[in-house]
Amino acid sequence: MSRKKSKLKILIVKELKELIKERIVLFGLLLGPLIMYAVMGGLAGAAAGKVVEQAAKPPKVAILFEGGEPGNITKALAQALNATIYTGISVEDLLNKGYNSILLLNNSFEENITKGIPASITLIYKPESIGFVELSKPQGIAGAVSSIVLQVVADYLKQYMPDISAGFLSNPVRTNIEYYYKGELLTANQLQGLVMGVSLAIPLAVLMTAVSATQVAAISFGLEKEAKTLEKLFTLPVSRRSLLVSKLAAVTVLAIGGVLSYMAGLYIYLKMVERGFAVAAAEQTGEEATLGFTITLPTSAIIVLGIGLALTLYVSIVIGFIVGSQASDVRGSQLAASYISFALAIPLFMMFFGVDLAQLSTGVKILLALDPYAVLSMIATSSITGDHQMVLTGFGILVAQGIFWTLIATRLLSSEALITGHPLIMRLKKRMTRSR
Amino acid sequence: MTETALIVENLWKSYDQVTALKGVSFEIGKGEIFGLIGPNGAGKTTTLRIIAGILHPDKGVIRIYGKDPKRDEVEVKRIISYLPEDAGVYRFLKGIEFLHFLAEIYAETSEEAEKMVEYGSRISGLGERLWDPMKSYSKGMKRRLLLASTLMTRPKLAILDEPTSGLDVYHSVLMRKAIKNYVKETGASVLLSSHNMLEVEYLCDRVAFIDKGQIIAIGTPEELKQQFNASNLEEAFINAVGGEVEEHVA
Numbered sequence: 110m111s112r113k114k115s116k117l118k119i120l121i122v123k124e125l126k127e128l129i130k131e132r133i134v135l136f137g138l139l140l141g142p143l144i145m146y147a148v149m150g151g152l153a154g155a156a157a158g159k160v161v162e163q164a165a166k167p168p169k170v171a172i173l174f175e176g177g178e179p180g181n182i183t184k185a186l187a188q189a190l191n192a193t194i195y196t197g198i199s200v201e202d203l204l205n206k207g208y209n210s211i212l213l214l215n216n217s218f219e220e221n222i223t224k225g226i227p228a229s230i231t232l233i234y235k236p237e238s239i240g241f242v243e244l245s246k247p248q249g250i251a252g253a254v255s256s257i258v259l260q261v262v263a264d265y266l267k268q269y270m271p272d273i274s275a276g277f278l279s280n281p282v283r284t285n286i287e288y289y290y291k292g293e294l295l296t297a298n299q300l301q302g303l304v305m306g307v308s309l310a311i312p313l314a315v316l317m318t319a320v321s322a323t324q325v326a327a328i329s330f331g332l333e334k335e336a337k338t339l340e341k342l343f344t345l346p347v348s349r350r351s352l353l354v355s356k357l358a359a360v361t362v363l364a365i366g367g368v369l370s371y372m373a374g375l376y377i378y379l380k381m382v383e384r385g386f387a388v389a390a391a392e393q394t395g396e397e398a399t400l401g402f403t404i405t406l407p408t409s410a411i412i413v414l415g416i417g418l419a420l421t422l423y424v425s426i427v428i429g430f431i432v433g434s435q436a437s438d439v440r441g442s443q444l445a446a447s448y449i450s451f452a453l454a455i456p457l458f459m460m461f462f463g464v465d466l467a468q469l470s471t472g473v474k475i476l477l478a479l480d481p482y483a484v485l486s487m488i489a490t491s492s493i494t495g496d497h498q499m500v501l502t503g504f505g506i507l508v509a510q511g512i513f514w515t516l517i518a519t520r521l522l523s524s525e526a527l528i529t530g531h532p533l534i535m536r537l538k539k540r541m542t543r544s545r
Numbered sequence: 546m547t548e549t550a551l552i553v554e555n556l557w558k559s560y561d562q563v564t565a566l567k568g569v570s571f572e573i574g575k576g577e578i579f580g581l582i583g584p585n586g587a588g589k590t591t592t593l594r595i596i597a598g599i600l601h602p603d604k605g606v607i608r609i610y611g612k613d614p615k616r617d618e619v620e621v622k623r624i625i626s627y628l629p630e631d632a633g634v635y636r637f638l639k640g641i642e643f644l645h646f647l648a649e650i651y652a653e654t655s656e657e658a659e660k661m662v663e664y665g666s667r668i669s670g671l672g673e674r675l676w677d678p679m680k681s682y683s684k685g686m687k688r689r690l691l692l693a694s695t696l697m698t699r700p701k702l703a704i705l706d707e708p709t710s711g712l713d714v715y716h717s718v719l720m721r722k723a724i725k726n727y728v729k730e731t732g733a734s735v736l737l738s739s740h741n742m743l744e745v746e747y748l749c750d751r752v753a754f755i756d757k758g759q760i761i762a763i764g765t766p767e768e769l770k771q772q773f774n775a776s777n778l779e780e781a782f783i784n785a786v787g788g789e790v791e792e793h794v795a
């Protein structure tokens with residue numbers, strides 16, 4: 110006689126088999142993030158190539174000198190910018206000649222510089238398109254003009270101060286900025302990590318995974334309701350708790366699948382963008398290029414976030430069960446789960462748009478403590494600033510939430526209303542019509 | 546050991562607005578097929594759901610092979626099997642996967658599970674279609690699979706709520722034979738509800754008439770026919786519920 114498989118495992122396998130083939134689960138949770146990021150990565154990669162191409166195309170500069178003969182500084186500028194000096198011609202005519210950058214200079218420019226007075230010059234630029242790179246090109250030319258003028262001045266000053274460099278003149282004192290944030294001194298890098306990690310990456314990750322988990326949990330009940338299989342399921346010789354645990358386990362497996370898909374997708378996305386830049390840059394310069402930004406988070410923060418995310422995921426799943434048990438079909442459960450997720454995500458959106466949740470009044474904070482996403486974002490912020498007490502408080506709140514919602518879910522699951530009708534909603538409706 | 550498979554004593558059950566059961570009592574012996582007959586809304590499904598452990602009675606006692614389903618929930622569920630009135634199927638599971646799923650839940654060993662699946666496959670009569678996803682089945686095919694899955698776990702008490710509803714004449718006859726054979730082979734008991742008097746006369750050893758949440762008569766089909774002075778069970782039933790049909794028609 111062979112050994113018997115565990116009942117829980119049998120229930121989980123059945124749950125997975127049924128859920129994984131559901132379109133919403135398969136495409137929304139498992140394949141969706143991967144496909145979405147790959148497509149986005151492809152588009153962004155192509156766009157990156159275009160950007161590099163544009164940036165590499167040098168502008169054609171002409172100098173239009175008005176009033177007299179150009180002096181030494183103007184000639185040095187023309188040489189450095191590889192530009193021709195014109196006199197007695199209109200701007201339009203010059204643009205028609207195929208130039209797209211025209212530097213307007215005159216006698217007073219040279220006079221001011223030799224006297225040490227800041228000079229003002231005008232650069233007329235005709236952009237090829239309205240894009241970030243194209244519009245930032247005149248800044249580059251203006252910068253080049255400044256540094257060339259500085260070089261000329263530095264050469265002049267060298268007669269008196271032999272050690273002086275153009276670099277010193279352009280930036281005589283370098284300031285290291287540190288931010289005082291919630292009692293901690295943070296470097297710009299740390300704060301950048303905070304901003305990138307907390308206000309962008311974490312809300313996105315949480316939204317993607319927790320929302321999907323809530324949905325799948327709700328759907329797992331919606332499916333049973335719609336297919337009218339719950340009644341048979343409840344007469345099987347297994348405890349209601351095993352049924353809940355098996356659903357929980359199956360949804361968790363799928364949620365982890367969703368997280369992995371999300372992470373793989375994000376990785377592919379970044380790689381494709383990076384490749385887009387590298388390929389285009391290699392075509393232009395023959396050199397490899399790398400991505401210009403990194404998200405740096407301390408290891409301890411990553412661990413804390415992992416625990417926080419796991420707890421949030423659990424709470425989201427149980428809330429999904431509760432929502433799903435109230436619905437009568439798949440669509441209903443999915444819709445209800447979407448509304449709930451959206452409501453819970455509002456504090457995250459607020460954070461995204463720069464509202465500091467810590468600044469809110471106590472009443473609002475207590476309300477936010479009921480929202481697992483808000484608590485997780487609080488944990489995330491505290492983990493980066495190193496506020497251990499707040500991190501522990503956050504964990505405590507999430508555990509309390511988990512216990513509370515589990516109790517509610519177990520109550521609902523053992524309630525016979527799950528079979529006889531729409532449990533809560535029906536009862537509320539009846540109570541309302543009766544009191545009228 | 547008791548000689549009865551099921552004891553139901555003074556069951557009361559209210560939903561939000563209606564009192565569905567008003568003191569229902571009956572007993573089923575071992576190896577007996579017992580039919581619950583009554584008009585729509587009489588309380589048949591409510592009674593069966595309470596016995597199957599899905600609903601809780603407001604009042605009353607249930608003993609299944611001497612056991613209290615409230616106290617020994619899982620143990621009792623192991624020896625019963627329930628076919629709900631409007632049960633559905635999982636959409637993406639194949640028929641055979643569904644049978645395997647239930648068999649593995651009920652069986653003690655994998656050999657036993659295999660035997661159950663083999664038996665279930667046979668009485669379902671679905672043949673090759675067992676390997677198709679269940680959402681592709683017709684109403685009658687789903688019903689046959691569900692009935693087969695209910696009997697295949699070898700329950701000591703099978704609770705069947707309108708087992709042949711939606712089946713064609715041919716398959717109804719096959720299913721009735723399967724139920725009768727099952728009882729003959731195993732000595733198990735069956736509690737069923739039905740609107741088909743032919744079915745009831747063919748299958749049931751004893752019958753209870755239920756109306757407005759109360760049992761109004763219990764006996765063998767022969768006894769009931771005599772009691773209500775009728776030539777067939779249908780007539781007996783009409784007479785029992787008070788000849789309301791004529792009133793309605795007139």
Ligand SMILES: Nc1ncnc2c1ncn2[C@@H]1O[C@H](COP(=O)(O)OP(=O)(O)OP(=O)(O)O)[C@@H](O)[C@H]1O
Pocket residue numbers: 528529530560561562563564565583584585586587588589590591592630
């Ligand atoms: N979920 C429910 N909510 C409220 N009332 C209900 C519910 N289910 C059944 N009832 C009521 O309980 C009474 C008994 O219903 P039940 O389903 O047990 O009848 P039945 O004998 O099975 O009828 P049918 O032959 O139509 O299947 C009816 O009056 C019905 O309206």
Ligand SMILES: [Mg+2]
Pocket residue numbers: 589590591630706
């Ligand atoms: Mg019924």
